[in-house]
Amino acid sequence: MPLSIISYDSAGVSTKTMDSAKELVSWKNPGEVTWICVDLLENSDDIINIAEVFGIHPLTVEDILDHSQRPKIEEFDNYLFITLKAINRNTESYFHPINLIIMKDTVLTFQESPSISFEGIKKRILNNAGRIRRMGSDYLAYAVMDAVVDEYFYMVDLLGSEIEDFEDRALDEKDNVFIRDIQTFKQKLLKMRKAVWPLRESISFLKHLDSNLISAELEPFLMDLHDHIIQAAETVETHRELIAGIMEINLSVSSQRLNKVMKILTVISTIFMPLMFIGGIYGMNFENMPELGYRYSYFIVLGVMALIAIGMVVAFKIRKWI
Amino acid sequence: MPLSIISYDSAGVSTKTMDSAKELVSWKNPGEVTWICVDLLENSDDIINIAEVFGIHPLTVEDILDHSQRPKIEEFDNYLFITLKAINRNTESYFHPINLIIMKDTVLTFQESPSISFEGIKKRILNNAGRIRRMGSDYLAYAVMDAVVDEYFYMVDLLGSEIEDFEDRALDEKDNVFIRDIQTFKQKLLKMRKAVWPLRESISFLKHLDSNLISAELEPFLMDLHDHIIQAAETVETHRELIAGIMEINLSVSSQRLNKVMKILTVISTIFMPLMFIGGIYGMNFENMPELGYRYSYFIVLGVMALIAIGMVVAFKIRKWI
């Protein structure tokens, strides 16, 4: 099923699948909106045919075939070309590119694998749900972009709940796992950002575009979409700030922990070193050490040691070290 | 009391509450300003009715029902749609959305719960206080936004006094509570910021808007409002800088504390280790250790130990370690 085609107007819908782009030529119904959904993995050879049929510029073809394209929008004489990065929930952290060509009455989408997010739109067309059947090809393109942006919110919420986990862990974790997880998370945010920000620009461009491919009726929808993508972008930025704050907390907690460890070491050393010194003195073997012979000197020394120890402990208590 | 309606001109006021939006149609008095105050929690079903009566775009309805909307302004053919985040003092850190639709002679407000901040405006209308009864629907909308921004200052001042607390604590606190409080505070600031900054843009947009919904007479009031929101935004930024400075102080103080602890440990070790070493020498059991037999050698050794200790202390005093 390399090419899946849906053609509709407010009156009816017809769907078709073709094996090759060659059959496309004689097919178009005037007055209907046609959505041609191309699966890139199987059709990479047919794309040149499709390009010829619809008058698509060779550079656009190159962009469609290059999967590392950053999201962008380009205006050509007869069409608008939009690249976005959609999220595939099944492979969670994976962004796969969707290419969108908007023409008068026709929308072409190119993607690596049959995307789940398209199913919802197809259903709305087939069931005549909402306004989609009453609107033109520009609304269809909007619906595709809207579905992609909706998935961003799913992803952004997922990242948000990961941040809450990190917040709980920041006060306890002291090994490399935490820091490695943070790094992985930051890379996810970076990827997210590289998908969201350029799309924001593209939608802003679309909003201000003066083209007969985009009807005036679409304006509030683009405004709304623009709003959503800004919200996604801002949430990503907030995530970045929060994760930086968590790193800061972890660092601060780790430095407090060091302080505590050092205090214990110092307390122990400061208490026992003088005591050991006194013990050492009376362990010396000089012949003439008068204290050694006195009856109670051992107990006196023990008492002095106890006093020193207690004094130290009190001093540390006062300084609030222990 | 799902719908509360106030209708007024400079001559008089009438108030009404309706159970359902259906009664709205036949009600409007020409020449008067009408404020329709909708409580979202109870009326979410009626909103479609209201939208139909006033010709409100379905996307606006969606935005009104979505409580996580970021503040924004959108211009439609027949109305202006403004979303703001108001502060509910009773639940202090909680921002609840207020939706504002400005039409010729009519203002609609939609919110989750009956907001306290509206009471003041209602009183001013009923008592004919200030200029509100002499002005149009645009002034009413301004009054609503002004009340929201005034609440921001209350919040900002609250945060400011929290910062003073942090400043006092920064020099003493050494446990995780401080760092966790700082983090909580930063999240509050972040929330505040996400409410204030987009509203700033909205008001700026309103100021430069060329629409017959906004009369020229309103301009100084918008200028003033713009000024207030900028002041709120700047104070939030100042808070951010101050809190960063406080974190810096806390870190610096903690590093100084570590330095002090390590110095004590070093002083103790440096004084007692050589003494213990000497004690250890004369604790050895060699048969031929001439010093052991001399009469005063014990006292000489004690003297030497005292000299070493005093010398160390003096050396540390000179280096200003103790």
Next chain:
Amino acid sequence: MPLSIISYDSAGVSTKTMDSAKELVSWKNPGEVTWICVDLLENSDDIINIAEVFGIHPLTVEDILDHSQRPKIEEFDNYLFITLKAINRNTESYFHPINLIIMKDTVLTFQESPSISFEGIKKRILNNAGRIRRMGSDYLAYAVMDAVVDEYFYMVDLLGSEIEDFEDRALDEKDNVFIRDIQTFKQKLLKMRKAVWPLRESISFLKHLDSNLISAELEPFLMDLHDHIIQAAETVETHRELIAGIMEINLSVSSQRLNKVMKILTVISTIFMPLMFIGGIYGMNFENMPELGYRYSYFIVLGVMALIAIGMVVAFKIRKWI
């Protein structure tokens, strides 16, 4: 002396003080520039009168009475309203607001206390010094702003010399006083900034303003004033960078100090622990310890200890630790 009034043209000057704003009405001499200097502390009630006489918008009156206003400029139909923060040298770190209303032939200034910086301008008017008597009300307003900006430089220089003090202290200070002083200084800078930056915008606005209240002749003076305020703003930014650098130095010095302390501790421990260990061995009471009976073993052990100590010291010397 609630209201002090100076009226002048190139021919002459007359001064007057009034107890109440009511007498103002019949007073104005056409063709002369009139400066009405209002002391807010005593006159807060009269301001409504004044506003009525001169046709000042109620919002401007509110702004004048609100002492926490941020610096700004607002254009009204019949006047320009400028708020600035002037420095009162007597209370050094204190900024007090000056409100300036520029009308055709009239300038009104409102301030909390009789400001010293106005004395210079009054003298120049009375003594016909410089060009002030030959120029209009716009030049008078410029003169007021110029006097305020001149005071900024005084303040900025004061802060600059404080920075030099900090630079000297950064290498030595190790207690909380330093860090607290730095924090206080940063708050001063922040205040300074909040006074300077908005004024910069105001003057820039004034420079580009197309109003008949500002004559073409004033342009070079505004350019000059703009230049000064930029210089003040840039110096404040430089101060911020320098103080950040000083914090960095202090941190770095403190970490070097810790390194040094730890080295001493390590050197002492590394030298004495092996020696004490050897001493401990020959302090054991086993019956069969052949070394104990040999004639020179004590001296040999002492020699070995000396060798170990010297070897350690040499090793540390080579590593440049001591």
Next chain:
Amino acid sequence: MPLSIISYDSAGVSTKTMDSAKELVSWKNPGEVTWICVDLLENSDDIINIAEVFGIHPLTVEDILDHSQRPKIEEFDNYLFITLKAINRNTESYFHPINLIIMKDTVLTFQESPSISFEGIKKRILNNAGRIRRMGSDYLAYAVMDAVVDEYFYMVDLLGSEIEDFEDRALDEKDNVFIRDIQTFKQKLLKMRKAVWPLRESISFLKHLDSNLISAELEPFLMDLHDHIIQAAETVETHRELIAGIMEINLSVSSQRLNKVMKILTVISTIFMPLMFIGGIYGMNFENMPELGYRYSYFIVLGVMALIAIGMVVAFKIRKWI
């Protein structure tokens, strides 16, 4: 082979090499695109001749001869002058400048050494591959810039794989080599950035340029090129963020390591110091120490020591230190 010249139209190609620029004058074929490829190392004297022949401004000549020029674009009356920094793979980290002059029907390129990246373009011209033979001089210039930008991606990918190495090393490395490698890498990124960013501006300038030297047909190609250079620039920025994150990890890991070391030291000291103290007490030589004479006191003391040691270990286990 100081000057290599290729002249072509869609019909045919001719190539030529000249020893000196003087022969250039009489050579030009009208209607053909001529590419004059000048090798700077050998021809620095001839450039003045070339400049005279083609009417090139003396300042452009100066720029061509100055190898430290930053990338830029300048529009002159009769030509566009573009400087770029190309990557020479053979000397990996080395950027060498390419100067490009675009005229009607003629492109001049000046560079230090015969660049490999030009070979591909020359082949495409000779083999009539792609559209190059059908397009004008502006497309040729585009092809040169495109080849340079393609090399950037090679470099950027190389840097990216270096980052992956650093990521693996960040958790283990603790000596200066790592930190020195990071520094070297950052300098490479900085160089890369200084090549990419100005070129981005140049291409953006070219895109918006209204000149008869650039045909409308080139627009999609410039759009595409612009897109590529933005992608390169963004990847460099991402690299910068990643490397900063790696530094942060390394710092954090190093601080964790210190914490661990200190804990071991504290554990050892806290366990053994009390034990050594007890040993020291019963090593004293007082005559009257009743415990010494009891039969089992040695074993009791050993038992007490064991209990203390076990108690300490348990306490540390509970605190999760060991």
Next chain:
Amino acid sequence: MPLSIISYDSAGVSTKTMDSAKELVSWKNPGEVTWICVDLLENSDDIINIAEVFGIHPLTVEDILDHSQRPKIEEFDNYLFITLKAINRNTESYFHPINLIIMKDTVLTFQESPSISFEGIKKRILNNAGRIRRMGSDYLAYAVMDAVVDEYFYMVDLLGSEIEDFEDRALDEKDNVFIRDIQTFKQKLLKMRKAVWPLRESISFLKHLDSNLISAELEPFLMDLHDHIIQAAETVETHRELIAGIMEINLSVSSQRLNKVMKILTVISTIFMPLMFIGGIYGMNFENMPELGYRYSYFIVLGVMALIAIGMVVAFKIRKWI
């Protein structure tokens, strides 16, 4: 030699020095470009005369006499006024202000001391070198600015070689000298920046200026100058980044050094404390300690000690601490 004057056209040159500005009036040759070079130190009184002769605004005079002016450009009715900060190589880190007034056919320069950088321009005029004699007063002003910018590169290169020194020192230096040198260097960069950035704006302003004082012919030269100043500004920014990186390295190296020191301390303590403990046990004086009487127990204990020490060393080797 207070005033030095050079008057030239493509035909000839005449030079003159005057003691006072009064003689200036009757002197001007129509059609020639006149450069009036005023030495501020000696002529501060004459400047008012000069200002009167050439119709210079009193504010410009004030600016010329104020040596702390930041670089700027101001357009007056009859002249352009440019202030720059030139570098005096003899006093290396010293920027002295040069004031430039560009009029139709006349350029006035005001500076504190006879500047070396002017000698080159004077020579080019006297020797008719380059195009200077064929161009107008605008080119002369360009030549002055170009000479100043060329000196910036000298300074920037000097700073660059200092950075290389710092790079070498960053891995070794551990005392305050390094950190103090870095701070001094940063202040130099800051000064450099405060000279370069405003000049960049001034030249950009000049480039876009639509004034009859600047001929179209000058445009490529201004473009070139703009390019140079951008390059200087960018190099200063690069220096800032590099120096920040060096600070980072130094900090990181210092933390690694601390780690190493602490490891040594821990290794020593961990090896010797258990050994000393064992020694302490058999140094106790209990009467009933069976081990003491066995024949080989001393050697067994020594062996156990050796085993413990070896075990520890092996454990540390495995952990790669030594």
